[in-house]
Amino acid sequence: MRFGAKILFEEVTTAFQPGRRFGLTGPNGAGKSTFMKLLSGESEPQKGNVFKPGKLGVISQNQFAYDEFRVIDTVIMGNKRLWAALQEREILYDKADMTDEDGIRLGELEGVVGEEDGYSADSDAAILLQGLGIPDEVSERKMSELQGGQKVRVLLAQALFGNPEALLLDEPTNHLDLDSVHWLETFLNSYKGTLIVISHDRHFLNSVCTHIADIDYETIITYPGGYDDMVLAKTQVRARIEADNLQRQKKIAQLQDFVQKFSAGTRASQVQSRKKEMERLQTSDLSRSNIARPFIKFHMKRPSGRVPLEVKDFSRAYDTNKIFSNFTGMFERGEKIAVLGRNGAGKTTLIKALMANGPGPFDKEPDLASGGGEVTWGHEVQIGYFAQDHRETITPGMIAHEWLHQFDPQASREEIRGVLGQMLFAGEEGMKPTEALSGGEAARLIFCRLMLEKPNFLIMDEPTNHLDLEAINALNFAIQKYEGTVILVTHDEDLVADTATRIWHLDKGVFTNFKGSYEEFQATMAANAK
Ligand SMILES: Nc1ncnc2c1ncn2[C@@H]1O[C@H](COP(=O)(O)OP(=O)(O)OP(=O)(O)O)[C@@H](O)[C@H]1O
Ligand SMILES: [Mg+2]
Structure with a gap:
């Protein structure tokens, strides 16, 4: 996937196995959310394929996305097909004069609702919410009225609605206080499916993840262990590649010297073999790391009074x-x-x-x-x-x-x-x-x-x-x-x-x-x- 000149990742082949808990890491703009959207099917890769189970539970990075909706509806929206059918059914029922076509359509919709366990949707959602510690009286409220900790629990209920085989969570700890983060850690540690979670929180990743998939050098590399293990392994691997590259460059420089000195002379065959050797050694250009630090400096136009x-x-x-x-x-x-x-x-x-x-x-x-x-x-x-x-x-x-x-x-x-x-x-x-x-x-x-x-x-x-x-x-x-x-x-x-x-x-x-x-x-x- 790339945008303009910026390559996010190229020719990536990787897999996320059940029972493992993956952290997806990389600096801001590395392509974490983009990758997750490719996994969830929200967007299409420019090249390549994604193979995935039928049901995925997703929490997107924007936790304000459902602010206009009631809590209980937000949970049911976790099943998109069901939610769309329920919405359309409601519109048809509200119509003053129903046509024959409407009637037929209603029949189809009832079929979908049945297939997707729509008749028990409300009670299923309520059970999930209870299990996640959301009191009954909250379920009729709007999402915008909930505080951060409760909101994430509802979004989790949405993701878990319909028993997905994998959970994809994009920065779920944003807006959470420490107690809520700990609660989420415990919850995720006992999750049995495949988990892929994006986070910038080191402590959280260390406590939850069995593996880290890191987006850098225009690819995705998976390391065993938590965040700290990844950083260690990543620097070691990188140091080895860089040292190896340096060795090659030295060797190439020596060969180059030889070729220049003797290319006009009688040692034509030796020059040829040296040239071949140089080609073989050719160092691959290392993609630069995407880690970079912004420079923030706040100035003031003029100071305020002494007591602002x-x-x-x-x-x-x-x-x-x-x-x-x-x-x-x-x-x-x-x-x-x-x-x-x-x-x-x-x-x-x-x-x-x-x-x-x-x-x-x-x-x-x-x-x-x-x-x-x-x-x-x-x-x-x-x-x-x-x-x-x-x-x-x-x-x-x-x-x-x-x-x-x-x-x-x-x-x-x-x-x-x-x-x-x-x-x-x-x-x-x-x-x-x-x-x-x-x-x-x-x-x-x-x-x-x-x-x-x-x-x-x-x-x-x-x-x-x-x-x-x-x-x-x-x-x-x-x-x-x-x-x-x-x-x-x-x-x-x-x-x-x-x-x-x-x-x-x-x-x-x-x-x-x-x-x-x-x-x-x-x-x-x-x-x-x-
Ligand atoms: N339609 C687009 N046109 C141009 N650039 C885009 C487009 N969509 C995404 N990008 C760029 O792709 C890069 C990856 O975005 P993405 O949201 O995946 O980053 P991220 O790793 O999730 O970052 P963050 O940690 O800040 O959430 C960003 O630089 C973003 O600006
Ligand atoms: Mg993101």
Whole structure:
């Protein structure tokens, strides 16, 4: 498969055996999601064939895809044929005057529903949901109302609906807190079919996988063991190939010398044999590794006032569940605030409620603007926002370069190209259609926007989801170096430990506002627990 000049993988022959649990790895844009779509049949390979069992369970990278649907329906959609038949049947039944054709069609549809066990679909789905720890009352709700941990469980139920022989999961741990990740690890470790899971989370891959299929050097190589085993084996193999290549190059250089010296002389036959030898040794050009680090640097156009944010008696609740109440505080320019809490604690609600009272330019949620207390944004505060569903904030149907340019129309083409280059969209890469971007590439494009807008207050909701290791490191440095103020929601403990100067901790309505590093926060919490 290739896109333009970029080869993702070529002439790959590989197999995924039952009972094994494969991690599919590679940096952002390597082609992991693309490969998974080839396996699931969502897209066709440009060359070659895929052989697969009849039923596959799939979770795609976009966990927001089913937000509009009810939980129970989302599960049943796991059986596409059944779902399509159910939908069509409903439309026909709703018709005021049915024709004969409609009647015949209805008969066919009933046949499909029967074949696919449609009459027990609701109860089958309910049993699956119960087994995955989703309470009954949730099944009528919309997916958009669920928090990350529950959403992944429902999507798993969807994938498992209809007993697939293989499970394909694209970054299932994004949006999950640690407890939920551990739950998923245990679940997958007891799964009996073939598992292929994409993830950038080392710990997760180490604990779940029996094998790693790594996309690099324009091919896919499978290594036994977990992620760490793969990295070790990969560097060893690579070092051996490189050393071997170097040897050959030396030998070729010597032969070349000989040929040049004597080609005009009398040793014609020796020259000929040397030439043959050179051809035989010809080193194969090694494909370069696709691992690369972006360079993130956030500047600010101008600093904000000394106190960019102040809250007084600030409270919000969902129905009767309070998320936080009577929160009062003053925050200074340059603080790096990490927002911590389990799935469903209300982290996103907290920042959206703050922003609903703040300066634009992004979509605000008016419902969250009021509800108790006062929020005051300081002098000249300019917010840069990285939303949790970051992909949705990029308009589809545009060229990446154009999408970016609208945020600073004054910028020259060179400037735009420079920013894109920093984020690894070199040359043609910046001319991609926005909807083609991989999860990590979409995140990098939003970093481009923030680098261009140069805000003095960054609000980031789980920015490391979808990012590969190199990009996470680059983001870590960029946040440390940034002179503005930051509010960062994340489950990435390393990132919190390296950057935070203040912690907001949400736990079942108990809100802690702690000034200090993550280490100090943990020490204090441990002391309080005693
Ligand atoms: N229609 C398309 N036109 C051009 N390029 C495309 C198209 N579809 C995908 N690509 C490119 O193919 C590459 C592989 O994309 P893919 O989504 O498979 O990456 P990935 O390995 O899943 O990355 P991530 O870790 O960021 O999710 C990306 O560089 C992407 O931009
Ligand atoms: Mg992907």
